[in-house]
Amino acid sequence: MGGRDTDLVLLDENGIRCDGRKIDEPRRIMIKAGVLKNADGSAYIEFGDNKILAGVFGPRDVHPKHIADTDTGILRCRYHMSPFSVTERKSPAPSRREIEISKVLKEALQPAVMLEQFPRTVVDVFLEVLQADGGSRCAALDAASVALADAGIPMRDMVSSIAAGKVADTIILDVNNEEDQAGQADMPVGYMPNLEKITLVQLDGILTQDEYKKCLETAIGGCKLVYEIQKKALTDKFFSNGESA
Amino acid sequence: MDNAKRKYVIPGDVITTAPFRPEQNVILDGKKIIATVVGTSEIYDDSVRVIPLAGKYSPKVNDLIIGKVVSHSSLSWELDINSCYVGFLPAQDVFGRDFSAHADELTSKLKKGDLVVARIANSDRSRDPLLTVSDRELGKIESGELVKISPSKVPRLIGKRGTMIQTIEMATNAIITIGQNGWIVVSCENRNGLLKAIKAIRMVDKQAHIANLTDRVKLMLESSGE
Incomplete structure (x- = not known):
């Protein structure tokens, strides 16, 4: 963080980034819904070089029973990185970072999921990172939201997510791994596109007020792009083999 | 059926902004009526609802259901009814009013794994749905x-x-x-x-x-x- 000097040119004079993208261009995103048979709902996302599987169970009985809530359902979320998801083997035990991301993603999904319809139950969301490449929490959140919809769990809106950041004093959309390591700021944003509400904002780095505003607007614009891809994933699974009603 | 306007929706889709009555699987946000599940939206006369394409069964009183016995206590059976809750079938319902927890063995009537046709007698937010088999055509399924x-x-x-x-x-x-x-x-x-x-x-x-x-x-x- 903080703009360390490296040999890597993050942004050249033509406004092209280190991986050949323009400043407001996201990486390639592909989402597929319903990829796992045994889970109630599932999704697979490829977000640049991120590859993440999401599985959803529930609403179902809570175990251990004492954490059940008689007024509403509860949401549990586990974000986990496979040992082979990064270049150096990662210990499969949950790290400080994974525990934090699990909590943050749970809180980003909670406003969307209508758990009050299912008292005394739990909805479990499992996110398995198969390959990580910067911005995996955003990609995980996108997959989780599609998996929840695939499981038929009522939601106020989908949650779409993408990061924006600052590299070479310029605000960019969708921060990749190199930009995250050497850039000046990284801001993941979760957004409900129809309700126009934000469910997640984190910021690592320093931005001025104006930069912050621009960064948030850029990210929200990106979330709307992601939303279209999520929508397509669900439409493909549920409505592909029939004519429009 | 014919006067219903239908559309495929996913959660968050705005179905209509007209002043209709929101029914199942939709929420009202200001003037917008929004779908909450993946499914087909229907506008009947003045009401809007979404028929879901995925999700678990939500118990409704008087529904005829098929359940599978998963366990029993000394007074009741628990049935898997493909819902987020287990169905609760009291022993009195099968043995009759003179059921005695000492004399009657529950497994003599229904064992784990048996299929049962039952009706939902009661279902509310605070308790697991109560089942009944005391009617004609209800009870254990012998074959099929x-x-x-x-x-x-x-x-x-x-x-x-x-x-x-x-x-x-x-x-x-x-x-x-x-x-x-x-x-x-x-x-x-x-x-x-x-x-x-x-x-x-x-x-x-x-x-x-x-x-x-x-x-x-x-x-x-x-x-x-x-």
Whole structure:
């Protein structure tokens, strides 16, 4: 963080980034819904070089029973990185970072999921990172939201997510791994596109007020792009083999 | 059916901004009526609802359901009813008023794994749904094949005034018991008929959103021949 000097040119004079993208261009995103048979709902996302599987169970009985809530359902979320998801083997035990991301993603999904319809139950969301490449929490959140919809769990809106950041004093959309390591700021944003509400904002780095505003607007614009891809994933699974009603 | 405006929706989709009455699986946000599940939206007269394409069964009083015994205590059985809650079947319902926890052994009537046709007697937010088998045609299922489909597709399997299910039963000579929770028991003397009926049910489950499904099923049942 903080703009360390490296040999890597993050942004050249033509406004092209280190991986050949323009400043407001996201990486390639592909989402597929319903990829796992045994889970109630599932999704697979490829977000640049991120590859993440999401599985959803529930609403179902809570175990251990004492954490059940008689007024509403509860949401549990586990974000986990496979040992082979990064270049150096990662210990499969949950790290400080994974525990934090699990909590943050749970809180980003909670406003969307209508758990009050299912008292005394739990909805479990499992996110398995198969390959990580910067911005995996955003990609995980996108997959989780599609998996929840695939499981038929009522939601106020989908949650779409993408990061924006600052590299070479310029605000960019969708921060990749190199930009995250050497850039000046990284801001993941979760957004409900129809309700126009934000469910997640984190910021690592320093931005001025104006930069912050621009960064948030850029990210929200990106979330709307992601939303279209999520929508397509669900439409493909549920409505592909029939004519429009 | 005909005056209903239909549309495919996913959670968050705005169905309409007109002043209609929000019903199942929609929420009202200001003036917008928003879908909360993946499914087909319907606008009838002045009400809006979404028929879900996925999700678990939500128990409603008086629904006929099929459950599987998962465990029992000394006073009741617990049944898996394909919902997020277990169905609760009191022993008195099976043994009668003079049931005694000392004298009667619950496993003598229903064992783990048995299938039961039951009706939902009571269901509210604070307790697990209460089942009853004290009626004609309710109780333990002795024979048949269990087929599981999505609960939201049960109305499609029954069809308009039962046309779909009649078509399947007539063509295969099978007896089909449909639980509102998406569990179905098919029994048939003839092996071929049984397989055909199961195939037809699976077909309805997969192609529920396609128009003219009854004709397609009829065609399938006739084509595979004797």
